[in-house]
Amino acid sequence: MGKRRYRVTSYIIGGLILVFIVMAILVNTTSLGDSTWMRVFFGISALNFTLRASVPLILGAMCGILCERTGIINIGIEGMMLAGAFAAFVAKTNTNDWPLLASLLFGVAAALVTGGLMGLLHGVFSIRYRMDQIISGTVLIILAAGLTAYLFDRNAVAEGKFGTIAIPGLSQIPVLGEVIFTNPPLTYTTLILVVVIHIGFFYTRWGLRSRACGEHPRAADTVGINVNRFRYMNTIIGGMLAGLAGGFLVLEAVGQFQEGMTAGRGFISLAAMIFGNWMPFGAMGASLLFGYTQALQNELLLAGVTTVPRQFVSMIPYIVTIVAVSGFVGRVRPPAAEGKVYETEGGSE
Amino acid sequence: MNSSSLRRIGQTLLIPILAVFSALVVGAIIMWIFGDNPIAAYRGLFEGAVGSARAWSTTIRKMTPLILTGLSVAVAFKAGLFNIGASGQFIMGTVCSVAVGINFEGLPAFIHLPLALLAGIAGGMAWGFIPGALKVFTGAHEVIVTIMLNYVASLFASWTVYAGGTQGQTPGPLWDTTAGPISETADVFISARLPWIFAEPYRVHWGVVIALVVALIMWWVIFKTTLGFETRTVGANNKAARYAGMNVNWVIILTMMIAGGLAGLAGGIETLGLNHKFAPEFTGGVGFDGITVALLGQTNPIGVVLSAFLLGALDAGGARMQFDSGVSADIIQVIQALVLAFVAAPTIIRQIYRIRKPSDQVESTVFSSGWGR
Numbered sequence: 001m002g003k004r005r006y007r008v009t010s011y012i013i014g015g016l017i018l019v020f021i022v023m024a025i026l027v028n029t030t031s032l033g034d035s036t037w038m039r040v041f042f043g044i045s046a047l048n049f050t051l052r053a054s055v056p057l058i059l060g061a062m063c064g065i066l067c068e069r070t071g072i073i074n075i076g077i078e079g080m081m082l083a084g085a086f087a088a089f090v091a092k093t094n095t096n097d098w099p100l101l102a103s104l105l106f107g108v109a110a111a112l113v114t115g116g117l118m119g120l121l122h123g124v125f126s127i128r129y130r131m132d133q134i135i136s137g138t139v140l141i142i143l144a145a146g147l148t149a150y151l152f153d154r155n156a157v158a159e160g161k162f163g164t165i166a167i168p169g170l171s172q173i174p175v176l177g178e179v180i181f182t183n184p185p186l187t188y189t190t191l192i193l194v195v196v197i198h199i200g201f202f203y204t205r206w207g208l209r210s211r212a213c214g215e216h217p218r219a220a221d222t223v224g225i226n227v228n229r230f231r232y233m234n235t236i237i238g239g240m241l242a243g244l245a246g247g248f249l250v251l252e253a254v255g256q257f258q259e260g261m262t263a264g265r266g267f268i269s270l271a272a273m274i275f276g277n278w279m280p281f282g283a284m285g286a287s288l289l290f291g292y293t294q295a296l297q298n299e300l301l302l303a304g305v306t307t308v309p310r311q312f313v314s315m316i317p318y319i320v321t322i323v324a325v326s327g328f329v330g331r332v333r334p335p336a337a338e339g340k341v342y343e344t345e346g347g348s349e
Numbered sequence: 350m351n352s353s354s355l356r357r358i359g360q361t362l363l364i365p366i367l368a369v370f371s372a373l374v375v376g377a378i379i380m381w382i383f384g385d386n387p388i389a390a391y392r393g394l395f396e397g398a399v400g401s402a403r404a405w406s407t408t409i410r411k412m413t414p415l416i417l418t419g420l421s422v423a424v425a426f427k428a429g430l431f432n433i434g435a436s437g438q439f440i441m442g443t444v445c446s447v448a449v450g451i452n453f454e455g456l457p458a459f460i461h462l463p464l465a466l467l468a469g470i471a472g473g474m475a476w477g478f479i480p481g482a483l484k485v486f487t488g489a490h491e492v493i494v495t496i497m498l499n500y501v502a503s504l505f506a507s508w509t510v511y512a513g514g515t516q517g518q519t520p521g522p523l524w525d526t527t528a529g530p531i532s533e534t535a536d537v538f539i540s541a542r543l544p545w546i547f548a549e550p551y552r553v554h555w556g557v558v559i560a561l562v563v564a565l566i567m568w569w570v571i572f573k574t575t576l577g578f579e580t581r582t583v584g585a586n587n588k589a590a591r592y593a594g595m596n597v598n599w600v601i602i603l604t605m606m607i608a609g610g611l612a613g614l615a616g617g618i619e620t621l622g623l624n625h626k627f628a629p630e631f632t633g634g635v636g637f638d639g640i641t642v643a644l645l646g647q648t649n650p651i652g653v654v655l656s657a658f659l660l661g662a663l664d665a666g667g668a669r670m671q672f673d674s675g676v677s678a679d680i681i682q683v684i685q686a687l688v689l690a691f692v693a694a695p696t697i698i699r700q701i702y703r704i705r706k707p708s709d710q711v712e713s714t715v716f717s718s719g720w721g722r
Contacts, residue, residue: 075492129694134431134492138640141689146682151383241371267496274493287385309518311508318497325494 016347017285028175040299047179049298050234054251054291055190056081060269061276061283062197066238069278070231071214071337073133074128076140077242078266080118084243086148088250088256092157101162108253119236127228136177149259161255162186188249198280202316210234214335219343227342271321278335293317365645367698368691369659376684380570380676389674397669398662411660416560417615418639419646419653421569422606426648427571428604429584434480434495435612436636437502438473442613443620443627444506445472448523450537450621461540466617473613474606476502481605485598510534533628543622554622561654562683568650580604612636641689660685
């Protein structure tokens with residue numbers, strides 16, 4: 001089995017990020033920033049928007065990585081996110097009279113639990129009942145869309161959302177401090193989670209075992225790993241991350257719930273996961289790229305520097321996703337045993 | 350028909366029927382938990398779906414595009430492809446049909462109408478060709494590409510009828526110049542409209558007949574032609590098909606184009622028969638419903654027609670249900686998800702109703718072959 005060819009991709013993404021940071025610092029500190037076009041591409045607001053747009057994508061992609069690295073395809077991230085967002089909203093609106101922080105944290109907890117339950121459902125469908133995993137994901141999406149629309153109380157209002165926390169010292173760094181170290185808590189949490197998941201996956205027993213379940217479940221089983229238990233566990237944790245992405249949308253980004261508010265983010269995070277070659281940092285880089293295309297779309301429309309119809313500008317994130325998936329999927333390798341039901345030797349049901 | 354083939358039909362129908370029944374029961378429990386009256390809701394649903402001539406005509410109207418989008422998804426499934434893009438293909442079909450329909454004034458109907466329908470098919474085919482070709486040539490998974498193309502199609506459609514904006518944007522090419530600030534197309538010419546079978550107040554047009562004929566044709570193509578055989582072989586075992594000398598790449602592209610064409614035709618029929626124009630707000634939701642239709646119909650064209658009828662009836666009854674009982678019609682979507690879950694996991698149904706698995710039954714196809722090639 002060949003070595004994962006993630007290095008080239010991650011070098012490219014890493015290099016791009018570096019160039020980008022340099023440009024961003026130049027534009028925001030020197031006279032380069034006098035050009036509207038430069039500000040559209042590298043201005044502080046574009047960078048802030050990028051991070052904000054990326055957080056749910058990063059969390060969604062982490063959800064995808066956790067599930068798929070253990071062998072469960074999860075196209076239901078969209079549904080898990082939506083369910084998490086709705087749960088966060090319901091929890092928040094019902095505790096509006098609590099202290100703001102307690103109420104928000106309660107919302108986060110609700111999002112995590114609901115996401116976890118969606119993950120469990122996906123696990124039960126695809127492991128216990130051997131439902132085709134792509135269909136199971138589709139069921140989650142339709143179910144979440146239907147249930148949240150059915151239960152949505154259109155008069156409910158969530159009061160307040162997470163505010164930014166400037167990290168002392170670090171937030172004083174020019175440009176970087178403003179973009180990275182002056183953010184609301186869930187954004188920090190997300191960035192930390194990426195590191196945690198990377199370490200967990202590649203430097204702990206849990207990670208090694210999880211990956212074994214996704215690459216060669218029979219071998220994993222032979223050495224005494226309970227394959228399906230790992231698959232359940234990781235699908236549930238993944239669901240919680242997707243739920244947190246929904247919670248982020250309601251409690252930190254938008255402040256309210258809207259029907260279908262995830263608007264394809266779950267699908268884009270799938271693309272980010274593939275683009276990032278099922279690696280946490282790779283997927284984060286891809287998410288940032290997709291987030292940046294959304295920021296660009298937003299900045300272009302706000303700056304009014306182009307007469308290209310706004311519909312075409314809005315197509316940018318989707319087209320970039322298609323191009324990315326077409327250009328890189330041939331060069332990435334999914335976990336070998338993904339999508340396949342695992343049955344122990346001779347045993348079933 | 351002898352008794353063994355009757356029994357086989359019975360076995361094939363048993364799981365879907367029990368799945369629908371179970372979904373309705375679970376839906377009722379959900380409504381009951383959240384304080385709605387399921388009996389009143391289902392009475393309204395039934396009345397609105399099949400309770401009167403008007404209800405029947407609504408059901409037929411709703412089922413027409415579902416047959417075609419269901420076929421679209423089903424055909425792709427036969428080749429092992431998951432076409433989530435029926436919505437986008439539906440939208441492109443609509444745009445192209447309308448583009449022909451609002452132009453060419455004075456053409457005789459027997460040329461104009463087929464031309465407009467063909468344009469719809471072509472639009473959908475083009476939108477199906479992209480994911481097919483990308484899958485073959487770059488390995489991009491059709492699930493991601495078709496989903497992204499859905500968004501692109503919807504933005505494209507919105508641009509074509511855009512009335513122009515504040516920032517010096519020009520109006521879209523299909524915008525009706527007499528509509529003022531409203532973004533919509535003009536009505537298609539009478540010569541491009543599908544005639545009514547039952548006119549007002551029933552509003553049933555010939556689209557349903559076209560859809561049924563297309564379903565028969567697709568049944569014939571899938572089960573009686575070489576192309577259909579190749580499609581099914583590619584879907585069942587990609588490698589075996591390649592070793593047998595079949596041009597797998599071509600089959601994948603062609604299947605996606607046929608799938609796209611079917612969804613495009615659905616879009617064409619829906620506008621030329623019913624709406625006669627489109628505005629940017631419309632979505633290709635029927636495309637997404639096509640997935641449920643195809644799976645419920647077990648990817649068999651005849652099954653697709655039956656399940657399109659069922660979903661059409663649910664859809665038609667939903668409005669009446671909301672009106673009569675105050676239960677939000679969104680519960681219909683929940684019931685659809687449950688139907689899909691129960692159909693896709695027959696083990697659940699077998700456990701609940703203690704049905705033994707028939708020995709000769711082939712397990713349902715596995716679609717999720719991963720993201721690679």
